[in-house]
Amino acid sequence: MRHHNIRKHLSAYAHQECSKDEHNIIENHIKTCIKCALTVNEYQQVANFSKQIPERSIPSEFIDQLKRDTLKNIEISKQKHYPPFRRLAFAGIFLLLIGTVTLHIVNPKTPVEYISSSDTLKLDEMEHLASILCNKENLIAIIDQPIPIHSLIVTLKQMKKLNQRHGQVNNMFERIMHQINGNVLQEFPTPLSSCKIGGKFDESGLTQMITCLRSYQRYNDTITFRYIASYYQKIRS
Amino acid sequence: MELHQVIQKYQRPMVAIACRMLGNLEEAKDAVQEAFIRFWKSDTQIKGDPFSLLCRILINHCIDKLRKQTFRRFFSITEIKDLDIMKSNENPHKSLENKQLVDHVEKLTTRLKPVQKAVFILRDMQGYSIQEISDLTGFPENNIRVNLHLARKNMRKWLQPILKED
Ligand SMILES: [Zn+2]
Secondary structure (H helix, E strand, O other), X not given: OOHHHHHOOHHHHHOOOOOHHHHHHHHHHHHHOHHHHHHHHHHHHHHHHHHHOOOOOOOHHHHHHHHHHHHHXXXXXXXXXXXXXXXXXXXXXXXXXXXXXXXXXXXXXXXXXXXXXXXXXXXXXXXXXXXXXXXXXXXXXXXXXXEEHHHHHHHHHHHHHHHHHOOHHHHHHHHXXXXXXXXXXXXXXXXXXXXXXXXXXXXXXXXXXXXXXXXXXXXXXXXXXXXXXXXXXXXXX | OOHHHHHHHHHHHHHHHXXXXXXXXXXXXXXXXXXXXXHHHOOOOOOOOOHHHHHHHHHHHHHHHHHHHHHHHHOOHHHHHHHHHHHHOOXXXXXXXXXXXXXXXXXXXXXXXXXXXHHHHHHHHOOOOHHHHHHHHOOOHHHHHHHHHHHHHHHHHHHHHHOOOO
């Protein structure tokens, strides 16, 4: 194995998780490679610190309370157990609600054609985004769902394309932004500064949002728009 | 075994895991309760040792919860402050006590992606073997190895300013 391949196994080596063969190869390599030897040493230091992290003490009263509450909650959910058809009905109404609002917002002429023209963009993802953007009343219900960032980027890219062709998406989203009384949809504080997604849904605005999401993607695969609601409430009050 | 016996027997180790995953007792309590309720709803016949199944439900629930919260956690103000302190210190490892360093390592785990965090806690903090973790989470062993490597690599990177060079 070469230096490059060996590096992937150094953390396992430092934790003695390698097979005997791997172990021997790495052991020989680090005799001559200072960089890898240093890395192994660093992994060992981290391992040493991690081991020392103390367990939190859990008070007995806490445990008793937990058991009582759990049994009580199970009793309650026994009584509240909705029959399946009722749950289905709830889901149906919810979907209908989102669908209606989305259709109202997305160009009703041929939305499906635009949306399905890309192999990565899915109708439900577009609906998801649209419902987040437009439906203030349902905001609380929807914000808790994590959205994969890559699909959001794809959606924004698609919006860019639609913009170039029609310009109506631009107007539509600007109208929505106006409705929620502000231009900031979501603020992303990063350790160095904060970047904002939102603002104008024009060419440069969308490009900015995509850049911002890409940088955020380094830390996370999904994003949860729980801040819209709090932001909305802030501007409202 | 009756349900209340299952709860009695496993709640403490479950709270311990959930507490490390979620960072505080209150959230851990909610998560463990939720796990027991889901376990109960799954109508599993309690034969043998249900600990693996309970953990699987619990850990996956915690991962879901963290996915929803990571945004908030990662950028929490206290963490950024700590990092600033580290940067401004010329030789931080000399001025920080071991306990402070361990505290700092614990805080840094909140920056790991949820799955990485789960395997890091189970392996490097709780000391479960990779095979046991596979049993407790339902993840394939290979997947665990990869995520474990990524977690350790991240931790090493973030801790580099305070690691000794000898
Ligand atoms: Zn090397």
